Amino acid sequence: MSNLINTAISGIRLNQTALSVTGNNIVNANTEGYSRQSVSQSTTISTRTAAGYLGTGVQVNDIYRNTEKHLVDQVVQDIGALSDYDTYLFNISQTNNLLASEQTSLANAMNGYFDALNEAVNDPGSLLGRQLLMSQTQQMVSSFEGVESRLLEQNLSVNKQMQAAAGTVTSLGQQIAELNQVIADAQGGGTGQSPNDLLDERDTLVRELSQYVNVSTIDREDGGMDVFIGQNQPLVVGAETQKLIAGPGNQDSSRYELFFSKGNSLQNITRQMAGGELGGLVRFRNEALDPALNSLGRIGLAITDGINQQNKLGMDLEGSLGGGVFADINKADVASERVRADSRNSPPYNKDMSITIDDLAALTTSDYELTFPGPGGQQYNIVRKSDGEVMEKGMLSEARPQEISIDGFTLHIDEGTFTAGDRFLLQPTRTGVGQMQMQITRSEEFAFASPLRIDTASGNQGGAELLSSQVISTDTAFFAKNGSFSPPLGIRFTSATTYDVLDYSNPANPVQLDPPLRNLPFVPGSQNPLLPTDPDGTTVSTDTAVAGLLQLASTNNGYPGEVITLETTDPDTGFIKQQSVTAAAGEEASVTARRLSALSGVSATAYTQTSLQDFTAGGPGEALQLTLNGVDITDPDFVLPGESVAQDVPVPLTADFLRDRINGNPDLAALGITAKSDGVKLSVFANTGIDLNFSVDGGGSLTVGDGADLITAPLPADPAVDFTVGGKMDVQLAANTELSSDISTGLFGASPTAQKNFLGIQISMTSGSGPDGQPKAGDTFTVSYNKNGSADSRNGAAMLALGSKSVLSEGNLTYQEAYGQLAEKLGILTSQARVNQSASESMLRQSMDAMQSVSGVNLEEEAARLIQLEQHYNASARLIGLARDLFDTLLNM
Structure with a gap:
């Protein structure tokens, strides 16, 4: 009987607990974070009887949360x-x-x-x-x-x-x-x-x-x-x-x-x-945010530097060279701000570093990080933060300053001791908007005019035409004095296909520049940039004793033959590219120049020149006979173009007569040989650099060259006297290129002197391609300072063109783009x-719905569970009543 009562009581207790838990679920249905709770139950230990094990009721094991961790x-x-x-x-x-x-x-x-x-x-x-x-x-x-x-x-x-x-x-x-x-x-x-x-x-x-x-x-x-x-x-x-x-x-x-x-x-x-x-x-x-700031900075740098550089290439309203419209993007204080040291860096704090902008087109919108991974403080890495790419790595030298160039900027390490673990943030473009500070205070300072003036000589007869003139840099000797272009230049054509650039300080007596720009090629009918374009280009000229030396009693120029070597050093990698030309003994300068020009980064021109004067006659019937490169220029039967009869050969010969004979001979013209005369001296010039081969016969004498070597005609029974003048060369070299020879007695010498040839300007010309449209020898154009050019707007037009010029992202984007x-x-x-x-x-x-389906309180389900638990509770209570009735019955028996 007691077992029955205990069983009933355990059921009541279980249902009381379950009812409390369900009630708690109901009242917390809207409590944030509440997880529905449930009762875990199990049967109690059964009692062994003669009839078998008899159950003793139920027990509460646990009150648990309905939740699933995943x-x-x-x-x-x-x-x-x-x-x-x-x-x-x-x-x-x-x-x-x-x-x-x-x-x-x-x-x-x-x-x-x-x-x-x-x-x-x-x-x-x-x-x-x-x-x-x-x-x-x-x-x-x-x-x-x-x-x-x-x-x-x-x-x-x-x-x-x-x-x-x-x-x-x-x-x-x-x-x-x-x-x-x-x-x-x-x-x-x-x-x-x-x-x-x-x-x-x-x-x-x-x-x-x-x-x-x-x-x-x-x-x-x-x-x-x-x-x-x-x-x-x-x-x-x-x-x-x-x-x-x-x-x-x-x-x-x-x-x-x-x-x-x-x-x-x-x-x-x-x-x-x-x-x-x-x-x-x-x-x-x-x-x-960071890319936006860097992008704006890059655009600011491009606008600032573009307008600054173009304004500096012009002439303002008052006739002076232009200056910067904005502050210089590479000012020392600005350059230093582009490097930020990590606060965790080790002492000593003596690092002096800065960043200068070199190439706007190569700039990215990323920051960079300079690290020193060790061991020691010499090994370094530079990482581009936008993509994590290692842009540069290596070892710092002990020498200072040191420069590292990447992505359009240069990191300058001027001094400092570095330790393993040191880090620096490099921000080449972040402060670009800050550089947009106006420097000019007067509107007259806008330099819209070009400082160059190109004048055409009134006596020009050819069809050469000026296309454009451009100032590339005012940091050359020509612009050293503000308000002037000194010396003025003359572009003088020596033939339809060649020209010289001369110092025209004295137009009556122009002289070669140093280094010379002579006998340069011109292509009629095409657009021709007339001046060197490489700011770091150089010129090497043949100025040794053997070059152009008069070779008496010889049909050979006397050149010894040599190996000419050119070495070009890549400034970024240090890699050296070597090229060479082997000039044979006696090889004409025209051939050597042509072979040199076939090399990368080389442009060679050749020319030959000499002078003849002091012509004397021999005895009666012994007139002086002169042959030039196989052409008898004293032939009495030769008729000049445009004339009907041959001129009489003067005795003695005159410079004017020989000039006309040379310039009027089509065979010599085809060889590029021309002549000039001042009435006394005959100057003979070959614009191709071929050898000038002379042969003297008959009677009389003449002197040749600056050395005034006397050439005496031989006796009638003797062979003619020969003499030869070889050509010289001017070789224009690309930046970082050096020329050397394997012998010191050749045309260049073992280590010839290279001189910068960049003038800071460029002039472009063209002409017709036919005989009437081509330039004529002697046609001249002069280049001088553009005084009183207030109405000129050529540089302003170039400044305006910056708005549509692709100057960013490797030349693919304009400012607006x-x-x-x-x-x-x-x-x-x-x-x-x-x-x-x-x-x-x-x-x-x-995911919330999935979690709520397990952990959330459903009031309808909880209400149904209340009814169920109530029934269970009533049943357990009824079981107790039944046990009591049975007990009363037993007592009354």
Whole structure:
């Protein structure tokens, strides 16, 4: 009988507990973080009887939470993802709106500047147009500064958001650690039961933590939970927690980074942060904010330097060479700001480093990091942060200064001692907008005119035509004195296909430049740049004793033969490229020059010249006979072109007669041989560099060359007297190229002197290709300073052309296109962020629904369970009543 009563009582107790749990579920249906609880039950130990084991009732094993860890973890992960995209979208939308807005778009500011420049260039002498340009230039600068200021404000906002989020993460970590201790104490109290409400509270804290950063957890045996954030960085381990703080970065104090703080030590974990609000902030800054600032800086640098350099190539309204419109982008203080030392670097703090911009087209929008991995402080790596590519690595030398050039900029290491572990942030473009500071204070300083004036000689007879003139650099000797171009130059054609560039300080007696630019090739009918284009190019000339030496009684030029070697050194790699030409003994300069010109980076021209004078006659019937390269120029029967009868051969010969015979002979003309006469001296010139081979016969004498060697005609019975003059060469070499010979007695000598040939200007000409349209020998063009050129706008037109010139991204983007590319990129990132945010919302809803299907309280189910439990309770109570009735019956028997 007692067994029956105990069984009934156990049922009542079980149902009382179950009713309490169900009631607790119902009243907590709307409690955030509450997990539905259930009762776990089992039968009590049966009693052995003669008839077998008899059940003794039921017992409550546990009150447990209905939860599944993988569903909880999925919700935590999805909350972190949504918070990441929400934060990213919120911040990038501001940046995108700033750059795309009609009111703040820099495209309008740049258009306004170039429109004003166009108006000013159309009337370069107008002060009104120049004043408008001054105003619009300042407006463009203010627009760039305004946008940069807004972006820097966003950076400050990111710093504050990171600081607040880091504080919340620390607080939540501390709360989780405290709950870990309480839960461990509760489970270690001997009951072995789980404190469900505390576990729910901890899970709620973990979900809240996931709003700020990715979270992963590991359950401990004592009931605690280890919490890891970002890329598995430990925040909570048991009851211990770490403090997360946001503070000034090690390399850039204006950008906050994330640190684990323990005592006085800080561990930078910014790169390990992912997900949640902090992950979104870090990702926004890396993917959008920093590239936007660098892109604006690069555009600012390009505009500033482009306008500066072009203005310096022009002449202002007052006749002076132009100066910088803006501050120099490579000023010493600006160059130093582009290098930031890491605060963790080891002493001594004596590093003097700077960055100068070399090639705007090669600049990227990335920052770079210089590291010294060790051992020692000599080995270095430079990594481009946008893609992690190692751009340069090597060993520093002990000598200072040292330069490292990559991606359009040069890192200058002027002095300092480096230690393994030292790090430096390199930001070549970040401060570019700051360089857009106007330097000119008067509108007259805009240099719209070209400082060059090209005049055509009135006596020109050929069809040579000037196409363009361009100032490439004013840092040459020709522009050393402001307001002048000295010496003035003369471009004088020596034939239809050759010309000299001469010093025309004295037009009546022009002289060769030093180094010379003579006998240069001209192609009629084509566009011909007339001057050297390489700023570092040089010229080597044949000026040794053997070159052009008069060889008496010889039909050979006397050249010994030599191996001419050219070595070109790559300034970046140090690699040396070697080329060579072997000139045979007696080889004409024309042949050697042609073979040299076939080499890479070499342009060689050859010419031959000599003079004849002091002509005397022999006895009666012994007139002096002279042959030049197989042509008898004293032939009495030769008829000049345009004449009907042959001229009488004068006795003695005259320079004028010989000039006419040489210039009128088609065979000599085909060889490029011409002559000039001053009435006394005959100058003979071969513009191809072939040998001049003379043969003297008959009677009389003459003198040849500057050395005035006497050539006496032989007796009638003797053979003719021969003499030969060999050609000389001028060899133009590309930058970093050296010429040498294997012998010191050759045309060049063992180590000839190379002189820079760059004039800082370029002139382009063309002509007709037919006989009437080609240049004529003697045609001359003079180059001088453009005085009183206030109406000239050639340099202004070149400045205006900068607006449509592709100067960025390896010459693929204009200023406007670079800005448009930035705005387009941010627009795409914003659009992708919206899509990702919408998708992550959907994913979170699904994971929340899945978790709620297990952990959530369904009131209908709980109500049905109440009815069921009530029935169970009533049945157990009825069982007790039945036991009592049976007991009463037994007592009454």
